[in-house]
Amino acid sequence: MTVAPATRKHGKNAFLFVLVTVAIDMLGFGLIIPVIPSLVQDLMNVPPEDATIWLGLLAATYALMNFMFGPTIGALSDRFGRRPVLLISVGTLVIDFLIMALAGSIWLLFIGRALSGISGATYSTANAYIADVTEPEARGRAFGMIGAAFGFGFVFGPVIGGFLGEIDPRAPFFAAAGLAALNFCYGLFVLPESLDADQRRPFNIKRANPLGAAKHFSKLPQVSWFLVAAGIYFLAHTVFPSTWSVHGEIRYDWSPREIGFSLGLVGIGAAVVQAGLMGLILKRLGTVRTALLGMTVTSLCLFAYAFASLPWIVYAIIPIGALGGVTGPAINSLMSTLTPRNAQGELQGASSSLNSLAMIAGPLTMNGALFYFTHDGAPFRFAGAAFLLAAILTVIAIMPFMRGVRENRAAIPAPAE
Numbered sequence: 001m002t003v004a005p006a007t008r009k010h011g012k013n014a015f016l017f018v019l020v021t022v023a024i025d026m027l028g029f030g031l032i033i034p035v036i037p038s039l040v041q042d043l044m045n046v047p048p049e050d051a052t053i054w055l056g057l058l059a060a061t062y063a064l065m066n067f068m069f070g071p072t073i074g075a076l077s078d079r080f081g082r083r084p085v086l087l088i089s090v091g092t093l094v095i096d097f098l099i100m101a102l103a104g105s106i107w108l109l110f111i112g113r114a115l116s117g118i119s120g121a122t123y124s125t126a127n128a129y130i131a132d133v134t135e136p137e138a139r140g141r142a143f144g145m146i147g148a149a150f151g152f153g154f155v156f157g158p159v160i161g162g163f164l165g166e167i168d169p170r171a172p173f174f175a176a177a178g179l180a181a182l183n184f185c186y187g188l189f190v191l192p193e194s195l196d197a198d199q200r201r202p203f204n205i206k207r208a209n210p211l212g213a214a215k216h217f218s219k220l221p222q223v224s225w226f227l228v229a230a231g232i233y234f235l236a237h238t239v240f241p242s243t244w245s246v247h248g249e250i251r252y253d254w255s256p257r258e259i260g261f262s263l264g265l266v267g268i269g270a271a272v273v274q275a276g277l278m279g280l281i282l283k284r285l286g287t288v289r290t291a292l293l294g295m296t297v298t299s300l301c302l303f304a305y306a307f308a309s310l311p312w313i314v315y316a317i318i319p320i321g322a323l324g325g326v327t328g329p330a331i332n333s334l335m336s337t338l339t340p341r342n343a344q345g346e347l348q349g350a351s352s353s354l355n356s357l358a359m360i361a362g363p364l365t366m367n368g369a370l371f372y373f374t375h376d377g378a379p380f381r382f383a384g385a386a387f388l389l390a391a392i393l394t395v396i397a398i399m400p401f402m403r404g405v406r407e408n409r410a411a412i413p414a415p416a417e
Contacts, residue, residue, distance in 0.1 A: 017183075017191045021090060023149040024183045028097060028176035030157015030267075034259040035165035035172050037246040042169065043106050048249045049374040054106060056367025058113050059242050063359035065117025087187050092119035093180040101173035151274075155267035162260020169256070223335040225404030229397045230331050231354040233295065236393035238362025239302070240266070243370050243386045250374055251383040252311045262314065269322030274329070281326055287334040288405055288412065294327030295398050302391035306384030331401070338408055366390065 036058070040051040076085055092115055099112035161172040244263065248254035254262070282290050301321035308314050332351065366386040372378060373385035382388075405412070 017187050018086075019149045020183055020186070021086060023153045024179045025090075025093065026150050026153025027157040027160075028093060028153075028180055030154050030263070031161035031164070031172040031176045032097075032100070033158050033241075033245055033263060034162040034256040035169045037249055038165065038169040038256060039100070039103075039173075040106065040109070043103065043109070048246050049371065049376070052243070052246050052250075052367050052371040052374065055246055056242060056363040056371075058109060059363035059367070060360050061110055062113045062117040063356065063363070065114050067356040067360060069118045083187075083191055086191065087184060089119040090180055090184045090187060092116070094177050094184060097173050097177035097180060101170050101177060151267065151271045155264055155271060158260040158263035158267070160260070162255075162257040162263075165256030165260070222338050222408060223404065225400045225407065226331055226335050226338075227351070227354060229399075229401035229404065230328070230335075230351065231358060232393055232397035232400070233298075233327060233331070234355050234358035235362050235365070236302070236390040236397065237298075238358055239366045239386050239390035242363035242366045246367075247370060247383060247386065248314075250370075252314070254311070258311075262318070265315070265318050266322070269319050270325045273322045273325040277323075278326055278329060282330065282333070287330045287337070290326050291330035291334065291401065292398070294324050294330060295394055295401070297321065298324030298327060299391050299394040299398075302387050302394060306387035306391060308384070334412070338412070 037048055037051055037055060040046075040054050040058070041048060044051060044054060096112045096116040096119070099108055099115070103109050103112065160175070164171040164175055244266075245259045248259050248262065252258075281293070285293060297320065301317050301324060304317050305314065305321075308317065335351070366389065369389045370383070370386040373380070373382040
């Protein structure tokens with residue numbers, strides 16, 4: 001068997017590799033979520049309450065590296081092609097998971113998370129690859145399949161990781177490394193290059209500057225209040241990836257299997273709403289009312305999570321909370337409606353920057369709140385503190401959203417209301 005040449009005709013194998021890459025990337029990420037709290041506790045020899053702050057720092061490290069290096073990875077793929085960037089990203093994931101599987105100190109976990117964050121542009125590079133090899137009229141379906149692969153990994157990753165974690169806390173890390181290694185080998189032999197040499201452009205440090213994204217905001221005054229609302233909502237929503245696992249262990253004494261199972265249910269609920277109900281709700285309510293419905297449901301469910309004293313209450317809230325998943329798409333749709341066609345890239349850049357910044361600040365904020373109210377020196381014990389903070393932030397996000405609606409009332413199409 002020979003290694004695939006740098007460029008060749010694109011076929012189903014190339015598209016399949018991209019789908020598998022995204023699925024395995026998210027599957028590997030989901031595999032380790034239920035067991036990271038246990039691993040940190042073992043390395044630091046601390047109870048779950050004291051491990052919380054370290055988990056927040058690990059998550060923020062990943063997000064910070066992703067924010068700082070994401071534009072650079074994209075610019076490098078424009079210069080050298082998608083194939084080497086994808087392969088290096090997947091190969092780095094193998095190293096990352098192995099480092100965490102074998103880590104004997106907390107600092108090795110930080111190195112692993114930093115490496116993963118640097119190479120974490122797999123999703124955006126995969127989208128660029130798809131755009132290279134598909135006709136414009138077929139991209140909607142192709143991107144939909146990428147989204148489905150992303151969802152597949154998130155639903156099944158935590159469930160599988162939870163079961164493996166019952167065997168050994170490090171088993172999911174080895175499993176994730178093995179999956180990434182198989183995908184690297186597959187891509188090495190079958191993945192063609194999608195960006196022809198004559199279409200590449202020189203590397204420009206200005207395009208690779210993450211802080212340059214701030215320029216997007218000044219060019220979008222018509223949606224500025226919606227961007228503020230989305231940013232606050234993103235920040236509140238980080239309570240789930242950053243605290244769900246350790247919160248479940250602290251409050252309900254959940255094992256990795258129970259953490260993984262609950263996260264799998266969250267993923268299934270999100271998939272049902274996004275794929276099956278989103279279009280119907282938008283058609284019936286319009287974007288403004290859909291966004292308000294989502295934020296209202298999210299805030300109420302976050303309040304409920306904060307005071308849920310028994311595990312069965314959590315499971316009862318999960319399917320209701322899934323309806324909150326309409327918020328982000330509804331706000332994005334509304335902003336897109338108010339933005340000229342030649343400024344859609346600016347809008348997506350601004351939205352992506354806000355999401356990245358929220359993923360940096362969120363783990364520090366939410367895990368900090370959980371730690372403050374659960375560690376030995378806490379003024380009083382309240383394990384739902386992070387969810388209560390997230391609920392308050394979600395309510396606050398409604399205020400700039402409504403300000404934006406009032407200022408753009410005349411420009412919002414009637415069906416969107």
